[in-house]
Amino acid sequence: MKHHILTTIATLTLLTACGGGGGDDNAPADKPQSDNGKVPTGKYFLPETDWDKGYEAFREFSWQRNGQTFATSEVNKGHTIDSAKLPAGFSEFPAQLTITRSNGQQVAENVTVRSYNGFHAGVFTTSGIRTQLPNDDNNEFNQIFIRPTTQLPSAGKATYAGRAFDQNPVNDASFTYTINFGTRRGSGEIAASQGVGKIILKEAEIKRETGDGLTVYALDGDAHVEGDRLPGGDHEYTFTLAGPNAEEIIGNVEYTDRKNQGGLLLMHGTRGEISQ
Known part of the structure; x- marks a missing residue:
């Protein structure tokens, strides 16, 4: 887990993603762009095979909201996010974080997640984790997911x-x-x-x-x-x-x-x- 969440963005792999459409001149801060009534949906995978020192004591982190898993991080493998299970736009909600240690022991914690879920990208941060994480990551436990732009507008x-x-x-x-x-x-x-x-x-x-x-x-x-x-x-x-x-x-x-x-x-x- 890295403090600067976008430092490895060039290695991002997208499994599936849906949605799209243009914005408007006054795009609100707390809602994603509309697309004929569709909601943000898609599964994303961000590989990360070189976790910081100290995470060898852990195997997996899994987030649940309303009994449904919306994100899983496997140590030295990567992160999977199902954006269909996150609220659209900006949201703050209670969640359960299941932490699996390298010896198989599991700890379930009640945490708070703050997220922004758009049509092509999103991010969330988790607070209230009692288990001590390496490098003070308790204060910056962040995740991203993105459908990258591959062709820039040429002008304007x-x-x-x-x-x-x-x-x-x-x-x-x-x-x-x-x-x-x-x-x-x-x-x-x-x-x-x-x-x-x-x-x-x-x-x-x-x-x-x-x-x-x-x-x-x-x-x-x-x-x-x-x-x-x-x-x-x-x-x-x-x-x-x-x-x-x-x-x-x-x-x-x-x-x-x-x-x-x-x-x-x-x-x-x-x-x-x-x-x-």
């Missing part, structure tokens, strides 16, 4: 609107991110929240990455948190484009909150219309 500008969140609701905020597909550059900002100041997402370039037969388009840039008093300069953010026409973006950004504590916000956004 579009603004993505979405939500940034983590395990703590006081850090929830809306964000906008504008991409110029002609110059292949993007920038934006995350609104100030109760817990974190406004975050400026500085200009970044879209880069094409290929791995294991999969092509993705990603932006990696610097982020500045207004009021950040800690030394060390800017933080970092990353986005990956999702959907056949780049209808969605998914990513994360480092931050320092108003109490000078560091963290990682997760982000999902939906594209408005492309203007020429």
Whole structure:
């Protein structure tokens, strides 16, 4: 399990995914784009064969909601997510996490999941895990799933609107991110929240990455948190484009909150219309 959830996105393998369609100029932060009444659905698999040290003590993590399994992580193998079993858009809900240790011993815990489930990508974070995980992952136990964009729009500008969140609701905020597909550059900002100041997402370039037969388009840039008093300069953010026409973006950004504590916000956004 890695702290920066998109560092291995180029190795993502999609099992199946359905849905699609364009956005509008005022895409809401808490709902995915509509597609003739369809709901987000699909199974995704993210391989991860090099888990951090300490996870050799575990075999599997499995999440259930209303008695149905919506995600399974097998140590040193990968992550399977069934998005049909997650609420559409942004949601917070109680769930059960079943942890299987390497010796076969199982522990069932009641946890809280906060998620954003779109048509082409999604992300969720889990809090309230009592079992001690390596590397302080109890505070950043995050999962993504994505149907990557394989062909970028060739021209025009579009603004993505979405939500940034983590395990703590006081850090929830809306964000906008504008991409110029002609110059292949993007920038934006995350609104100030109760817990974190406004975050400026500085200009970044879209880069094409290929791995294991999969092509993705990603932006990696610097982020500045207004009021950040800690030394060390800017933080970092990353986005990956999702959907056949780049209808969605998914990513994360480092931050320092108003109490000078560091963290990682997760982000999902939906594209408005492309203007020429």
